[in-house]
Amino acid sequence: MTTQNRFVAETRVQVRYAETDAMGIVHHASYIVYFEEGRSNYIRQRGRSYADFEREGYYLAVTEVNARYVQAAVYDQILRVRCWVEQMRSRGLTFAYEILDDKDRLMVRGYSKHVCLDKAGKVAVIPEAWRLWDK
Amino acid sequence: MTTQNRFVAETRVQVRYAETDAMGIVHHASYIVYFEEGRSNYIRQRGRSYADFEREGYYLAVTEVNARYVQAAVYDQILRVRCWVEQMRSRGLTFAYEILDDKDRLMVRGYSKHVCLDKAGKVAVIPEAWRLWDK
Amino acid sequence: MTTQNRFVAETRVQVRYAETDAMGIVHHASYIVYFEEGRSNYIRQRGRSYADFEREGYYLAVTEVNARYVQAAVYDQILRVRCWVEQMRSRGLTFAYEILDDKDRLMVRGYSKHVCLDKAGKVAVIPEAWRLWDK
Amino acid sequence: MTTQNRFVAETRVQVRYAETDAMGIVHHASYIVYFEEGRSNYIRQRGRSYADFEREGYYLAVTEVNARYVQAAVYDQILRVRCWVEQMRSRGLTFAYEILDDKDRLMVRGYSKHVCLDKAGKVAVIPEAWRLWDK
Numbered sequence: 112m113t114t115q116n117r118f119v120a121e122t123r124v125q126v127r128y129a130e131t132d133a134m135g136i137v138h139h140a141s142y143i144v145y146f147e148e149g150r151s152n153y154i155r156q157r158g159r160s161y162a163d164f165e166r167e168g169y170y171l172a173v174t175e176v177n178a179r180y181v182q183a184a185v186y187d188q189i190l191r192v193r194c195w196v197e198q199m200r201s202r203g204l205t206f207a208y209e210i211l212d213d214k215d216r217l218m219v220r221g222y223s224k225h226v227c228l229d230k231a232g233k234v235a236v237i238p239e240a241w242r243l244w245d246k
Numbered sequence: 247m248t249t250q251n252r253f254v255a256e257t258r259v260q261v262r263y264a265e266t267d268a269m270g271i272v273h274h275a276s277y278i279v280y281f282e283e284g285r286s287n288y289i290r291q292r293g294r295s296y297a298d299f300e301r302e303g304y305y306l307a308v309t310e311v312n313a314r315y316v317q318a319a320v321y322d323q324i325l326r327v328r329c330w331v332e333q334m335r336s337r338g339l340t341f342a343y344e345i346l347d348d349k350d351r352l353m354v355r356g357y358s359k360h361v362c363l364d365k366a367g368k369v370a371v372i373p374e375a376w377r378l379w380d381k
Numbered sequence: 382m383t384t385q386n387r388f389v390a391e392t393r394v395q396v397r398y399a400e401t402d403a404m405g406i407v408h409h410a411s412y413i414v415y416f417e418e419g420r421s422n423y424i425r426q427r428g429r430s431y432a433d434f435e436r437e438g439y440y441l442a443v444t445e446v447n448a449r450y451v452q453a454a455v456y457d458q459i460l461r462v463r464c465w466v467e468q469m470r471s472r473g474l475t476f477a478y479e480i481l482d483d484k485d486r487l488m489v490r491g492y493s494k495h496v497c498l499d500k501a502g503k504v505a506v507i508p509e510a511w512r513l514w515d516k
Numbered sequence: 517m518t519t520q521n522r523f524v525a526e527t528r529v530q531v532r533y534a535e536t537d538a539m540g541i542v543h544h545a546s547y548i549v550y551f552e553e554g555r556s557n558y559i560r561q562r563g564r565s566y567a568d569f570e571r572e573g574y575y576l577a578v579t580e581v582n583a584r585y586v587q588a589a590v591y592d593q594i595l596r597v598r599c600w601v602e603q604m605r606s607r608g609l610t611f612a613y614e615i616l617d618d619k620d621r622l623m624v625r626g627y628s629k630h631v632c633l634d635k636a637g638k639v640a641v642i643p644e645a646w647r648l649w650d651k
Binding site: 127144162 | 431432
């Protein structure tokens, strides 16, 4: 994965107590939510909110998610979620993520694949106005 | 709170790792979800699913929730959620809860208040067929 | 509840998609986590982190939580969690909360009661340095 | 992935309202918790609890998780989580998962990779008694 020439959105996340587990660290499923937070912010930084996307009658359904855990984060830690579009197709796209701590150490990296659905749940072409994300 | 002459639904819940926190115990917000699990099961045991309630065009919105924490539960522990209707009114109701461990020790007790809404979000009378819960 | 002459911490929270439910609104248990976020930030704004409190050998266990839901929030909405200390005692304290939207409308209010525990799980006096919160 | 000659644990999960999102379906991160539930039950069915594993001084840290979403589940739906050990090594292992609905339709499949850590956080050999899982 490269971020060369890609728009990268950076989102600050501070670990909540509810996101930790009995191992004393952030539960692995919490990072999937951090990815989503990074993705939401990416879309916002490109000029619109994903809420607008839904208001226009579309959904971005998740078809795959992958996370590789390198370092464990703990309560109160400040993380930086980097998110960019790895691949854009007419009916779907792939977001990539890196989560770093405040010393730029990689904590988690991963990707999520999405397909565009209309209100009826059918696969649809992503509206033109929303496809500039791969620039 | 009394359960005298009330229908009480009992629901078995086994603590998930994701529901614990760095204190090594079940996070306090997880019990609110256990309450909901007990409530869902209560409705099912009365003959219908809350999913049917929504399909008929209604919602039971939560207007208040209260939980008192007596003993902490840990990962893998088997809990018993007791749920009953404490008060039934035409437009809303109150559920009460007790969460016990496998030795019948009280872990958490609480209640939740709900109001019936129609699809437009307006307060509505709970349909007759759904109001037998207070028996 | 009054915030007169009290230190009030304000925390910005933006609703995550994972925090919503099939009703299209924020799930009621998510606000309990927002309360915690407000409480964490309150402690930080008073000069220390709750993580330090734990490092010193203490826990603030939750003994009760209460939330009253006034207005429903939705995905992407920006909320403001106001948190203050309602009552401070030697072995425990009560935090109060108000969650407002960006037009200052009250969405949720509530409180949480806590008791100070030492590493052995015994009720303990809150260390002096941590008791200035009620000013 | 094949389950041929493998011990497969089956776990019943009923979708909780809190696990759905504003799309009206189960949030994608919830399945990661269902995987964990299936894994917990797998370990239990092999004769011990993961809680015992931790009591003996070890952790199974997650190093990677992957989920492919085929069909969306909804509130109240009963799911069957199939879990088995895909690969067992001396210091780690891979669990595989299939989540099916009550008509045996595949909803989600995936895997999680784990490494064994001791209390000090160092990579450790999985104790002999816990390595029979690959049979």
